[in-house]
Amino acid sequence: MASTSRFIPEPKTAAIVGCPFSGGQPKAGVDRGPIHIIEAGIVTQLEELGWQVKFDGHHQFEEISDSLKEDPPIGILKNPRLVSRVTEAVANAVGGHAHRGELPVTIGGDHSLAIGTISGTLSQYPDACVVWVDAHADINTVETTDSGNIHGMPVSFLMGLGSKVPEYSWVKPALKTDSIVYIGLRDVDAGEKKILRENNIKAFSMHEVDKYGIGKVVEMALDHVNPNRDRPIHLSFDVDALDPTVAPSTGTPVRGGLTFREGHFICEAVYETGCLVALDLMEVNPSLADQVSVEQTVAVGCSLLRSALGETLL
Numbered sequence: 001m002a003s004t005s006r007f008i009p010e011p012k013t014a015a016i017v018g019c020p021f022s023g024g025q026p027k028a029g030v031d032r033g034p035i036h037i038i039e040a041g042i043v044t045q046l047e048e049l050g051w052q053v054k055f056d057g058h059h060q061f062e063e064i065s066d067s068l069k070e071d072p073p074i075g076i077l078k079n080p081r082l083v084s085r086v087t088e089a090v091a092n093a094v095g096g097h098a099h100r101g102e103l104p105v106t107i108g109g110d111h112s113l114a115i116g117t118i119s120g121t122l123s124q125y126p127d128a129c130v131v132w133v134d135a136h137a138d139i140n141t142v143e144t145t146d147s148g149n150i151h152g153m154p155v156s157f158l159m160g161l162g163s164k165v166p167e168y169s170w171v172k173p174a175l176k177t178d179s180i181v182y183i184g185l186r187d188v189d190a191g192e193k194k195i196l197r198e199n200n201i202k203a204f205s206m207h208e209v210d211k212y213g214i215g216k217v218v219e220m221a222l223d224h225v226n227p228n229r230d231r232p233i234h235l236s237f238d239v240d241a242l243d244p245t246v247a248p249s250t251g252t253p254v255r256g257g258l259t260f261r262e263g264h265f266i267c268e269a270v271y272e273t274g275c276l277v278a279l280d281l282m283e284v285n286p287s288l289a290d291q292v293s294v295e296q297t298v299a300v301g302c303s304l305l306r307s308a309l310g311e312t313l314l
C-alpha cells in the first residue's frame with residue numbers, strides 16, 4: 001500500500017458494521033445485503049489489502065424492533081421510531097470505532113442508516129466532510145417527502161432542515177450545507193432541487209459527469225469540500241449511483257448512472273487523499289433481480305469497498 005492515512009493510525013484497522021436493516025424503505029431484502037457482502041469474502045479481501053479487519057457479526061436490531069410494540073407513522077414518515085433507534089445504535093457503534101482510531105465500514109441496509117453513520121463520524125471528527133455518491137439526493141424533509149420513506153431523508157436530518165421530529169432529538173444538526181458534495185445524481189425530487197438550490201449545496205449530477213468526465217468531477221468535488229485535502233472524509237456510497245446494468249439488485253434503480261469504472265474511480269480518488277475516515281456501502285438488495293444479477297451487484301459492492309480502502313489497478 002503506497003498511500004498512508006492522515007487520520008487512521010497503524011496498524012490500520014477497518015471495523016465492519018454490518019447493518020441488516022430495511023426500515024427506511026418498503027422493499028424487503030435490503031437487510032440481506034450485508035450478509036451477502038460478508039459471505040462473498042469482504043473480510044479476507046480487505047485483509048489482503050493490508051488492513052486489520054474487525055468483524056464480530058452483524059448488528060442485531062431485533063431487540064429494538066421487538067421493544068417497539070407499534071410504530072405508527074408520524075405525518076407520513078414510515079417506521080419513524082424504528083429508524084430512529086436503529087440509527088442511534090449505529091451512530092454509537094460508528095462513533096465508538098472512530099474513537100478507537102478504526103475506520104468504520106458500514107454495510108447496509110438502506111440509506112436511512114447514514115443518519116447514524118454520519119452522526120457517528122461527526123461525533124469524533126467534527127470537521128469531517130461528506131462525499132455522497134447516489135442517484136438520489138436523500139435530502140427530503142418532513143415537508144417535502146412524497147414517499148414517507150426515511151431512506152430519502154437522511155441528509156436533511158443531519159443538517160437540521162425542515163420541521164423537527166421529536167423522536168429524532170438525539171440527532172445533532174452537525175452537518176453543514178457546505179460540507180457535503182454529491183456525485184451521480186439523476187433522480188432528484190422537485191422539493192429536493194429547491195433545497196439544494198436555496199442552501200447552495202454542491203452537487204455533480206450525471207450531466208456534469210458527462211460534461212467534464214469523472215476525473216475532473218471528483219477533483220472539483222474534493223476542491224469544494226476539502227480544498228487543502230486536510231479534512232476527514234466520510235464516503236457514503238449508495239450502490240444505485242451505478243447504472244442498473246452494473247448494479248441491478250437495488251430498490252430504486254435509475255437508468256443513466258455511473259459506469260463500473262466511474263464508480264471505482266471515485267473510491268480510488270477518495271482513498272488517494274489519505275483523508276478517508278469512514279465508509280458506507282448502502283442499498284444492495286439481493287432479493288431483487290435474478291441470481292446472476294445479485295452476484296454481480298454483490299461483487300461490485302465488494303470491489304467498491306476494496307477500491308476505497310486502497311486497492312489499485314497497478
Ligand SMILES: NC(=[NH2+])NCCC[C@H](N)C(=O)O
Pocket residue numbers: 110111112136138140145146147148149151152153187189238240252283
Ligand atoms: N436511498 C435511496 N435509494 N433513496 C431513494 C429516495 C427516493 C425518493 N426521493 C424518496 O424520497 O423516496
Ligand SMILES: [Mn+2]
Pocket residue numbers: 134135136238240241252283
Ligand atoms: Mn439512491
Ligand SMILES: [Mn+2]
Pocket residue numbers: 111134136138151238283
Ligand atoms: Mn441513497
